[in-house]
Amino acid sequence: MHHAYIDKFAYQDSAIHRLDSRVKFLVVLVFTAVVISLPRTSPSILACYAVGPFAILVWAGIPLRFAFKQILLVSPFVLVLAVSCPLYDRTPVAVSFGPFLWQITTGWMRCFTILAKFVVTMLALIALVSTTRFNNLLAGLQRLGVPRLLIVQLGFLYRYIFVLIDRAHHILRARAGRRLRNLGFKMELRTAASMLGSLFIRSIDTAEHISIAMQARGFDGSWRTLWALHTHRSDWLFVLGAVFYTGALYIFVRPILQ
Amino acid sequence: MPKAIVIENFTYRYPDGTPALSDITLSIEHGQKVALIGPNGAGKSTLLLVMAGFVKGAGRVLVDGLEINSRNLKKIRTCLGSCLENPDDQLFMPTLFDDVAFGPLNMGLPAEQVHARVADALQTVGLGQMADKAPHHLSAGQKRGAAIATILAMSPKIITLDEPDGSLDPRNRDNLMRLLRSLPQTLVIATCNMNFAAALADRAVLLDKGRIIADGGAEEIMSDAELMAGHGLEVAAKK
Numbered sequence: 178m179h180h181a182y183i184d185k186f187a188y189q190d191s192a193i194h195r196l197d198s199r200v201k202f203l204v205v206l207v208f209t210a211v212v213i214s215l216p217r218t219s220p221s222i223l224a225c226y227a228v229g230p231f232a233i234l235v236w237a238g239i240p241l242r243f244a245f246k247q248i249l250l251v252s253p254f255v256l257v258l259a260v261s262c263p264l265y266d267r268t269p270v271a272v273s274f275g276p277f278l279w280q281i282t283t284g285w286m287r288c289f290t291i292l293a294k295f296v297v298t299m300l301a302l303i304a305l306v307s308t309t310r311f312n313n314l315l316a317g318l319q320r321l322g323v324p325r326l327l328i329v330q331l332g333f334l335y336r337y338i339f340v341l342i343d344r345a346h347h348i349l350r351a352r353a354g355r356r357l358r359n360l361g362f363k364m365e366l367r368t369a370a371s372m373l374g375s376l377f378i379r380s381i382d383t384a385e386h387i388s389i390a391m392q393a394r395g396f397d398g399s400w401r402t403l404w405a406l407h408t409h410r411s412d413w414l415f416v417l418g419a420v421f422y423t424g425a426l427y428i429f430v431r432p433i434l435q
Numbered sequence: 436m437p438k439a440i441v442i443e444n445f446t447y448r449y450p451d452g453t454p455a456l457s458d459i460t461l462s463i464e465h466g467q468k469v470a471l472i473g474p475n476g477a478g479k480s481t482l483l484l485v486m487a488g489f490v491k492g493a494g495r496v497l498v499d500g501l502e503i504n505s506r507n508l509k510k511i512r513t514c515l516g517s518c519l520e521n522p523d524d525q526l527f528m529p530t531l532f533d534d535v536a537f538g539p540l541n542m543g544l545p546a547e548q549v550h551a552r553v554a555d556a557l558q559t560v561g562l563g564q565m566a567d568k569a570p571h572h573l574s575a576g577q578k579r580g581a582a583i584a585t586i587l588a589m590s591p592k593i594i595t596l597d598e599p600d601g602s603l604d605p606r607n608r609d610n611l612m613r614l615l616r617s618l619p620q621t622l623v624i625a626t627c628n629m630n631f632a633a634a635l636a637d638r639a640v641l642l643d644k645g646r647i648i649a650d651g652g653a654e655e656i657m658s659d660a661e662l663m664a665g666h667g668l669e670v671a672a673k674k
Binding site: 312333337339387391392402 | 537571
């Protein structure tokens with residue numbers, strides 16, 4: 178079965194794709210921290226910060242439609258948090274967007290800021306994942322000192338999430354093939370629980386088999402890899418550009434727009 | 436030269452008490468291609484796990500002259516490569532290269548040798564151009580080849596394969612047969628497919644209900660209609 182892989186555009190080739198994964202990861206990390214730390218009273222600066230990830234996505238040839246689809250997929254978690262803000266904070270506050278100035282409640286302001294920051298940081302994250310092969314990202318994280326156990330877990334997660342999705346599809350298809358009438362909420366709930374149980378047991382089974390496969394090939398608990406990474410002049414130019422863009426907006430533009 | 440595998444009076448029960456293998460005595464010479472045949476639940480996969488030291492029971496098991504115990508386990512696993520039934524269990528790394536390199540790296544080989552072994556193994560199974568691919572992007576036939584490459588890269592003397600022909604179409608099965616026939620290693624193949632077994636093996640061991648029922652020439656055993664039917668198997672078509 179073929180899935181829409183989370184990193185399906187990472188196998189393209191562009192100047193952004195060829196950058197060292199450590200550089201891209203660190204830039205996204207710093208960019209995210211800066212965006213999160215922005216005050217909530219100026220939406221204009223968030224719009225300025227959104228230009229960077231947009232430009233990267235366009236430069237790397239990642240369809241913006243794909244990026245927004247990914248954002249929509251994970252948005253429910255943030256939406257719940259954001260939409261609840263206007264309910265409990267109704268203090269009036271003045272807001273500016275370029276030459277425009279108007280008044281809303283702090284709750285709505287907070288709601289908008291959460292959503293805007295979420296979209297901007299997600300764009301940066303999608304730009305990272307869509308231009309970096311997952312194994313290169315893992316290699317970069319390992320070289321940056323992330324604990325090996327976490328790297329191994331992430332590697333397994335990436336490898337087996339698709340197997341798990343496949344299995345879930347098969348189970349759902351088997352259910353659909355025999356579900357000839359509506360069974361009622363209680364029965365549906367029981368069926369869903371059994372399906373989840375079956376998936377869980379098969380996952381344990383798979384884990385046991387993987388453990389055998391690893392030990393059969395001499396795994397003794399220490400993780401050995403040949404992942405090699407090298408930084409080039411283009412990586413340093415990218416870092417310089419990112420620092421200049423993020424820093425200039427924060428130091429010079431933010432005070433004007435606030 | 437010690438024998439490839441020697442099993443003496445081996446008995447094993449599952450944790451719930453169900454007998455899995457009863458009084459198994461088996462000896463395999465180096466270079467032999469042995470088919471472990473039998474119906475589902477006969478104990479074929481469990482016997483392969485015994486050979487690789489994953490299942491411990493009563494009795495003696497020697498691999499290339501080394502008795503299976505914690506002291507010899509590392510040497511044994513360098514000498515005997517196990518290929519599991521489901522290639523998705525065998526291929527657990529983010530790329531094919533990393534997967535095939537996993538064994539040689541654990542053997543402590545230097546980077547150049549690891550690269551050379553990975554290239555050789557992938558070339559042997561016809562996946563030389565796919566080193567950078569993620570395993571979940573491969574077809575069923577390619578996954579099977581890749582799973583075998585992960586073993587070949589360790590240059591073992593003995594290879595055990597559990598139902599290697601499972602879920603393969605005829606063309607991929609033929610490719611796999613050609614590949615396995617070309618390997619110089621001792622092969623122990625567990626399978627329910629008699630035609631596949633007959634085309635590859637020179638010796639067959641028939642298992643049923645955890646016991647060895649027959650052991651002898653592959654053609655002789657797999658053409659015995661009464662014996663085959665008595666254990667829920669079919670007669671192999673003539674080679």
